[in-house]
Amino acid sequence: MITPPSHLAHFLGPNSENEAWLRQQLDAVLEDWFQWRRERFPGDPPAVSAEELAAAPLAAQRARVIEGLNQLTAAWRDEIPTYTPRYIGHMVSDFALPALVGHLAALVHNPNICSKEAGRVGTVIETEAIAALAKMVGYDPQVARGHFTSGGTVANLEAVWRARYQLDHRLALALTLAEQHDQPLDLFAAAHRTPATARALVERFGVSDSAMRARSGVLNNPIDIAARLSHLAGRPYRGPVMLVPGHRHYSWLKAANLFGLGEEALWSIPLDNEGRLSVQGLSALIDKAREEARPVLLTVCVAGTTELGLIDPVDQVFDHLDRRQALEGVQIWRHVDGAYGGYLCALDSDEPRLAPARRAALAAVRRADTVTIDPHKLGYTPYACGALIARDAEADRISSFAAPYVERSDLGVAMWNSTLEGSRGATGAAAVWLMDRTLGFGPEGLGALLASTLEACQSVREAICAASPLVRPLDPTDSNIFCFSVAREGEILSEANRRTAAVHAAFARSPSFSLSRTVLSADSASALIDAHVQSYGGVRDADTLALVRCVTMNPFWAAEPVRARLLPELTAVVREAVTEALAPAA
Numbered sequence: 284m285i286t287p288p289s290h291l292a293h294f295l296g297p298n299s300e301n302e303a304w305l306r307q308q309l310d311a312v313l314e315d316w317f318q319w320r321r322e323r324f325p326g327d328p329p330a331v332s333a334e335e336l337a338a339a340p341l342a343a344q345r346a347r348v349i350e351g352l353n354q355l356t357a358a359w360r361d362e363i364p365t366y367t368p369r370y371i372g373h374m375v376s377d378f379a380l381p382a383l384v385g386h387l388a389a390l391v392h393n394p395n396i397c398s399k400e401a402g403r404v405g406t407v408i409e410t411e412a413i414a415a416l417a418k419m420v421g422y423d424p425q426v427a428r429g430h431f432t433s434g435g436t437v438a439n440l441e442a443v444w445r446a447r448y449q450l451d452h453r454l455a456l457a458l459t460l461a462e463q464h465d466q467p468l469d470l471f472a473a474a475h476r477t478p479a480t481a482r483a484l485v486e487r488f489g490v491s492d493s494a495m496r497a498r499s500g501v502l503n504n505p506i507d508i509a510a511r512l513s514h515l516a517g518r519p520y521r522g523p524v525m526l527v528p529g530h531r532h533y534s535w536l537k538a539a540n541l542f543g544l545g546e547e548a549l550w551s552i553p554l555d556n557e558g559r560l561s562v563q564g565l566s567a568l569i570d571k572a573r574e575e576a577r578p579v580l581l582t583v584c585v586a587g588t589t590e591l592g593l594i595d596p597v598d599q600v601f602d603h604l605d606r607r608q609a610l611e612g613v614q615i616w617r618h619v620d621g622a623y624g625g626y627l628c629a630l631d632s633d634e635p636r637l638a639p640a641r642r643a644a645l646a647a648v649r650r651a652d653t654v655t656i657d658p659h660k661l662g663y664t665p666y667a668c669g670a671l672i673a674r675d676a677e678a679d680r681i682s683s684f685a686a687p688y689v690e691r692s693d694l695g696v697a698m699w700n701s702t703l704e705g706s707r708g709a710t711g712a713a714a715v716w717l718m719d720r721t722l723g724f725g726p727e728g729l730g731a732l733l734a735s736t737l738e739a740c741q742s743v744r745e746a747i748c749a750a751s752p753l754v755r756p757l758d759p760t761d762s763n764i765f766c767f768s769v770a771r772e773g774e775i776l777s778e779a780n781r782r783t784a785a786v787h788a789a790f791a792r793s794p795s796f797s798l799s800r801t802v803l804s805a806d807s808a809s810a811l812i813d814a815h816v817q818s819y820g821g822v823r824d825a826d827t828l829a830l831v832r833c834v835t836m837n838p839f840w841a842a843e844p845v846r847a848r849l850l851p852e853l854t855a856v857v858r859e860a861v862t863e864a865l866a867p868a869a
Contacts, residue, residue, distance in 0.1 A: 385717030405709030421649025435622030474578030529807025587624020592764030598647035668711030739840035750857035789860035
């Protein structure tokens with residue numbers, strides 16, 4: 284198998300096979316914590332006396348705690364068993380033991396890594412863990428910056444915050460030059476000046492920082508600043524736009540809302556015939572933005588879409604932006620939403636289960652200004668753990684704030700200053716840190732594990748397709764997510780959607796396997812819907828395509844006994860579900 288037993292041994296196992304080892308490590312974490320407290324200030328008197336510990340009221344209180352804990356643990360037995368390879372529904376799986384132990388080691392110490400004043404060790408662990416992720420995606424770990432978040436949504440918001448700082452900085456310079464030095468104002472060109480051009484203008488005209496701060500739309504009244512920009516540009520300034528693919532995550536709509544851009548500012552980049560970002564469509568939107576004097580706040584490529592796991596042509600997008608910058612002097616912020624697929628950068632550069640075009644796309648992630656990563660997905664880290672990684676300190680800049688109670692000049696810049704979240708725990712950072720130092724984020728470590736999930740996806744696909752000729756696989760499959768519909772040859776789409784929904788409903792009732800369901804809409808994936816319907820000679824009479832969705836990220840599919848047992852069983856369940864779905868609608 285691709286994944287050696289030593290890699291699977293980093294997990295507890297579907298039957299708690301690693302229980303003895305994990306108990307030892309948990310005991311070691313607790314023992315070290317207890318000993319640390321005993322030894323830190325050994326001369327201090329005890330706060331809880333032996334008499335209090337032996338008192339009857341305490342015993343009664345603890346009995347209530349035990350009773351409540353028993354109720355709580357009993358309740359958890361009804362939770363969805365996402366640890367098992369039988370669960371192939373959503374982007375969640377068993378977590379790795381190094382991540383769990385690292386998480387707990389940080390949890391008991393409970394540092395607040397908003398600053399070194401509140402988390403002396405935790406802040407260092409975060410810096411080192413971010414460097415490991417930065418190296419994995421191809422950044423220089425010595426100059427890259429970033430921090431952990433509660434998940435990909437917040438990390439994407441952080442990217443918008445950084446892109447907005449750069450845009451605001453450029454427009455503040457343009458307004459200063461127009462008002463103080465009678466320079467012409469082209470809203471689009473000014474918003475996309477390169478850093479070198481901006482620095483040259485600052486030096487040439489002697490522009491002061493205070494003059495630019497007085498014209499910042501972030502630091503001052505944005506409506507007033509917009510009016511002044513409109514007046515000097517000779518046309519209304521309607522604000523920036525975000526260019527995000529049609530298969531975007533819902534966090535981008537949240538970003539447009541939270542940053543006051545308006546949903547209208549979220550421009551959908553068309554998708555190509557295979558459901559990935561269209562570079563031609565992106566180019567047309569940039570031209571449209573220029574014509575309407577709408578600065579582009581950022582462009583987004585997705586590495587591992589939420590619905591289908593597709594990888595956008597990141598390299599082609601960045602090549603196009605490079606050409607624009609060289610020919611037009613236009614620099615546009617580049618973000619890669621790799622919340623799911625960012626960890627695929629750990630794969631071998633010659634990984635045969637990835638198409639060459641997808642390997643080229645992942646290799647280009649290093650050319651982004653910012654990248655979102657979710658360790659609680661393909662990083663096999665406990666919830667909640669996301670990360671925002673910036674190429675360098677310049678890409679990580681945001682507006683500055685002040686909070687003297689968590690700042691000390693001798694400790695350096697406090698992290699809270701550059702994070703949307705104030706207080707943050709170190710559990711995610713510690714989990715990633717220990718994963719890097721055990722399994723590792725290279726092709727021989729996590730990369731080999733992820734390669735096995737790509738192989739598992741192919742095996743699951745073959746098993747499901749073998750169950751019935753009515754199973755219609757959706758192509759392409761870029762990563763470890765496989766989708767299919769259920770349709771007769773030449774069938775109308777609405778009837779196929781009904782049957783596909785019935786198959787998913789059968790799985791929802793099944794005690795054996797968990798699959799998920801998604802629906803593609805004509806708004807974002809019309810060409811992909813057409814291609815899929817044409818693959819079985821169908822007739823499109825609906826604007827949506829219903830799909831059953833399988834996410835094969837569970838590491839235990841790499842074990843041959845697991846496949847030998849589960850694949851035939853999965854085939855049988857699919858066959859039965861399809862047979863039931865063939866019954867006419869009531």
